[in-house]
Amino acid sequence: MSNHRADHRGPKRATYPSAAGQTGGRRRALKHAAKSNFRKVPGGPAVIGAAALAIAAVGAISMGPGVNPASANSDVKFSSGSASALSGTDAFSFFSERDSRAQAISRDSQRQALQDAAKVKLKAAAEDQMQQRNAALSNLRNLAEKRATQIAKDLWVLPTVGYHLTARFGMAGGLWANNHTGLDFAAPTGTPIFAVANGVISETGWAGSYGNRTIETLTDGTEIWYAHQSAINVHSGETVTGGETIGAIGSTGNTTGPHVHIEVRPGGGDPVDPYPAFVYHGVTP
Ligand SMILES: [Zn+2]
Numbered sequence: 001m002s003n004h005r006a007d008h009r010g011p012k013r014a015t016y017p018s019a020a021g022q023t024g025g026r027r028r029a030l031k032h033a034a035k036s037n038f039r040k041v042p043g044g045p046a047v048i049g050a051a052a053l054a055i056a057a058v059g060a061i062s063m064g065p066g067v068n069p070a071s072a073n074s075d076v077k078f079s080s081g082s083a084s085a086l087s088g089t090d091a092f093s094f095f096s097e098r099d100s101r102a103q104a105i106s107r108d109s110q111r112q113a114l115q116d117a118a119k120v121k122l123k124a125a126a127e128d129q130m131q132q133r134n135a136a137l138s139n140l141r142n143l144a145e146k147r148a149t150q151i152a153k154d155l156w157v158l159p160t161v162g163y164h165l166t167a168r169f170g171m172a173g174g175l176w177a178n179n180h181t182g183l184d185f186a187a188p189t190g191t192p193i194f195a196v197a198n199g200v201i202s203e204t205g206w207a208g209s210y211g212n213r214t215i216e217t218l219t220d221g222t223e224i225w226y227a228h229q230s231a232i233n234v235h236s237g238e239t240v241t242g243g244e245t246i247g248a249i250g251s252t253g254n255t256t257g258p259h260v261h262i263e264v265r266p267g268g269g270d271p272v273d274p275y276p277a278f279v280y281h282g283v284t285p
Contacts, residue, residue, distance in 0.1 A: 156196045156281035157243045159226065159262055163187040165285060166259060169273040182225065183274040183285065186259035189230050191249040193260050195240040196224055197281070204232050210261070211253025214246055217268070225263035225271075228255050 163185040167173070171180040195216055202223070203215040210227035214234065217223055230250025240246060251258045264274045278285050 154197075154281055155242070156278055156283055157194055158185075158278070158283055158285060159194055159196050159260055160185050160187050160191055160249060162191060163259075166257075167261075169271070169275065181271045182227070182261045182263040184259045184261050185249075185285070186257060187249050189248070189250050189258040191258075192245045193226055193229060193247045193249060195242055195244045195246050196262075196278075197242040199224070199240060201234045201236055201238045201240060201246070204234065204236055207253070209254035211255065212247075212250065213253075216240065216246070221267050223263075223265040223268045225261070225265065227261035227263070228253050228259060230258070 164187075165184065166186045167180050167182075167184040169180055169183055173180065193214075197218050199216040199218040201214060202217040203213075205213065207213040207227070210225070212227075212229040212232055214226040214229065214232055215223055216226070226247060228250055229247040229252060231248040232246070233248070234240060234246045249258050249260050255261075262274050263271045264277045265271050275285055
């Protein structure tokens with residue numbers, strides 16, 4: 001680089017003293033050049049060339065990696081403008097190359113900054129969306145859990161296995177003083193009887209035509225009567241869960257064969273048809 005500079009200054013400097021006629025000529029020429037038209041100043045190109053070289057050199061120095069892009073940019077504009085006005089030399093083209101590279105780097109960093117800003121925006125939007133979705137999912141999960149708990153609480157199970165229905169609710173017949181007040185599940189003696197839902201055993205024992213009977217009060221206050229049992233496996237006050245074995249099928253009381261007679265009495269009142277009650281609570285007898 002110093003070789004280039006020496007080459008250019010060398011021949012042109014020779015004409016200088018004659019044009020300016022004094023030692024301060026160079027400084028004056030520079031002043032002129034700064035004022036207006038470069039080309040009107042005698043020996044101008046050589047002088048400006050030197051000035052531009054100096055500016056370009058400063059630009060080059062200040063344009064190292066990690067330099068402030070704003071200040072690098074202003075240097076670049078100034079020196080590249082001078083270079084094109086003065087029809088470049090090797091030195092100038094070298095600096096122009098440096099300049100355009102610096103500009104490219106500057107453009108790249110600007111583009112990068114824009115991309116980074118866009119990425120930050122996108123990320124924030126995505127996080128927002130994620131939070132909203134998580135909240136919605138959490139709500140759904142809470143609802144599902146609530147519903148599951150509700151179902152688990154209300155779901156009934158059938159009172160025995162391997163049965164067939166022999167007498168429906170409301171049937172008339174010689175066996176009953178009034179119409180049939182329950183639903184009969186016929187199965188061999190000794191077949192287990194299950195609590196149809198969670199509840200508390202409120203009464204056990206002999207009950208006339210019902211034979212051996214267990215009364216369970218469910219959590220909603222509905223009474224379930226289990227009649228004609230051959231065995232009673234629970235006692236009054238005991239808490240039972242749906243599906244738990246509470247006794248065994250028999251033919252005690254007023255019966256024509258082994259079965260469990262089920263009555264459903266909402267709130268401990270009059271009996272209702274057990275069949276739709278089972279269906280309502282999720283099982284079909
Ligand atoms: Zn019956």
